[in-house]
Amino acid sequence: MCGYYRNFMKNYSTIASPLTDLTRLDTLWEWSDECEAAFERLKHALMNHEVLMVPDPQKPFIVTTDASQYGIGAVLAQQDAKKLRPVEYMSKKMPSKKLAKSTYERELYALYKSLIHWRHFLLGRFFYLRTDHQTLKWIKTQHVLSDALKRWIEVIEQYDFKIDYLKGEYNKVVDTLSRGADYLGPLVTEFGISDDVTRSLEEAYREDPVTMDIIHKLQVKDKGTEEEFVMVDGLLFLKKAGIERLVVPSSENLRSLFLGECHDATGHFGYKKTSANLVQRFWWPGMLDDAKKYVETCQVCQRDKPRTQAPLGLPKPLPIPAGRGPSVSMDFMDTLVTSRSGKRHIFVIIDRFTKYARLIAMSETARTKHVITLFMDNWVRDFGLPKSIVSDRDVRFTSELWKKTAEQMGSQLQMTSGNHPEANGQSEQMNKVVQHPLRHYIKPSRDDWDEKLPLIASLYNNSVHNTAGVSPNQLHLGWKPRSALDFLLPEN
Numbered sequence: 400m401c402g403y404y405r406n407f408m409k410n411y412s413t414i415a416s417p418l419t420d421l422t423r424l425d426t427l428w429e430w431s432d433e434c435e436a437a438f439e440r441l442k443h444a445l446m447n448h449e450v451l452m453v454p455d456p457q458k459p460f461i462v463t464t465d466a467s468q469y470g471i472g473a474v475l476a477q478q479d480a481k482k483l484r485p486v487e488y489m490s491k492k493m494p495s496k497k498l499a500k501s502t503y504e505r506e507l508y509a510l511y512k513s514l515i516h517w518r519h520f521l522l523g524r525f526f527y528l529r530t531d532h533q534t535l536k537w538i539k540t541q542h543v544l545s546d547a548l549k550r551w552i553e554v555i556e557q558y559d560f561k562i563d564y565l566k567g568e569y570n571k572v573v574d575t576l577s578r579g580a581d582y583l584g585p586l587v588t589e590f591g592i593s594d595d596v597t598r599s600l601e602e603a604y605r606e607d608p609v610t611m612d613i614i615h616k617l618q619v620k621d622k623g624t625e626e627e628f629v630m631v632d633g634l635l636f637l638k639k640a641g642i643e644r645l646v647v648p649s650s651e652n653l654r655s656l657f658l659g660e661c662h663d664a665t666g667h668f669g670y671k672k673t674s675a676n677l678v679q680r681f682w683w684p685g686m687l688d689d690a691k692k693y694v695e696t697c698q699v700c701q702r703d704k705p706r707t708q709a710p711l712g713l714p715k716p717l718p719i720p721a722g723r724g725p726s727v728s729m730d731f732m733d734t735l736v737t738s739r740s741g742k743r744h745i746f747v748i749i750d751r752f753t754k755y756a757r758l759i760a761m762s763e764t765a766r767t768k769h770v771i772t773l774f775m776d777n778w779v780r781d782f783g784l785p786k787s788i789v790s791d792r793d794v795r796f797t798s799e800l801w802k803k804t805a806e807q808m809g810s811q812l813q814m815t816s817g818n819h820p821e822a823n824g825q826s827e828q829m830n831k832v833v834q835h836p837l838r839h840y841i842k843p844s845r846d847d848w849d850e851k852l853p854l855i856a857s858l859y860n861n862s863v864h865n866t867a868g869v870s871p872n873q874l875h876l877g878w879k880p881r882s883a884l885d886f887l888l889p890e891n
Contacts, residue, residue, distance in 0.1 A: 460526040466509035473513035506532035511551040607648035720752040725786040755875035760849035
């Protein structure tokens with residue numbers, strides 16, 4: 400990456416000389432202090448104003464993207480004479496759920512994220528897109544798309560750009576940004592502080608008796624203090640566990656600034672993540688207590704974050720049925736993935752007494768008439784007409800056709816209100832139960848989940864239920880079906 404932009408770096412060969420020597424075949428690999436210093440100087444040079452340019456709205460932008468199993472990388476650049484000069488860099492870790500995806504989807508994900516990141520530069524003007532994945536040229540002609548690809552391409556379609564294929568060997572810059580740490584060698588995290596903040600810290604040090612005492616001991620070379628603290632360019636750092644953390648003096652403005660950077664600027668996460676951000680970079684007495692108070696009094700968190708505690712008051716469960724058959728509970732579960740046969744939802748039907756379940760795959764656009772047919776073929780045919788049906792207020796359950804069918808069956812509809820979905824908690828809990836074993840058996844592409852539903856239903860119905868103490872199959876059918884486990888032991 401440095402070599403790609405070496406034309407903009409003053410004295411590049413001199414700075415990189417220790418690192419260049421390591422690439423020779425006759426040189427023993429040894430990362431010395433001199434190499435570390437050269438690495439730091441090159442990192443600083445990459446972010447220097449001589450390398451980065453101020454964007455010119457009169458010139459077209461050039462976006463170069465790349466993706467790997469570890470992350471995505473992109474560079475926003477513009478032409479400067481005969482050379483490309485970077486405007487901004489972008490790098491992001493690849494989410495774990497994307498790792499099993501194809502190379503095409505990872506590359507498209509990198510394109511999607513880079514366009515969102517630089518929306519303010521790119522939307523409404525023509526630009527060039529460079530990628531080392533040639534199949535992205537045909538993203539607008541692909542007929543069969545997953546739900547995720549549909550969402551990404553819907554955003555990508557808003558931009559006006561031309562795709563240029565770039566061979567991987569020439570895609571060095573973003574290739575560096577998208578690689579994992581295992582391939583990059585030593586990586587050092589640098590925390591830069593502006594000149595104004597540095598001056599404020601130095602002034603606050605002189606007004607804080609705690610930090611002045613530490614600085615005074617360092618000046619007289621106190622051994623105990625030198626083992627814990629160090630002064631670098633006028634700033635005081637705490638050395639602990641191999642990490643140098645900036646010591647923040649007793650200044651409300653400075654501490655609020657750093658608390659805001661570790662909480663507000665990183666996504667308004669909770670106390671634990673805010674504390675982790677602080678501990679990696681800063682130190683002052685009572686820092687974690689201050690972080691807790693800051694998060695608890697954050698106005699944005701108080702206004703926007705939902706409550707996670709259970710509703711106040713005693714639960715009011717539905718009455719337990721007298722036996723098997725008279726009452727069933729049903730719900731629709733969205734898997735968020737369309738299978739190869741075009742199915743996306745699971746129709747869950749449960750006997751409320753025995754906990755016996757039927758799982759039926761269905762399409763997302765299934766109408767009420769089709770749902771009634773599935774119910775008749777998969778439940779009524781085998782177990783007869785139920786006296787009551789518990790469900791939520793899905794449009795198919797509130798339709799006139801469904802109500803008329805229930806009336807003909809002699810079934811009473813018991814629909815939960817929007818404010819009390821826990822009344823149908825049995826189906827809601829079943830949705831979670833189905834998701835866990837499905838993850839064990841489906842392919843990484845996840846498009847065969849509907850083929851595994853009979854297996855999942857069999858595993859669930861043959862397992863002992865905590866409430867009844869026996870399996871749903873045994874309680875519902877009146878006898879225990881044989882399973883593969885029965886072959887491990889001799890018959891009694």
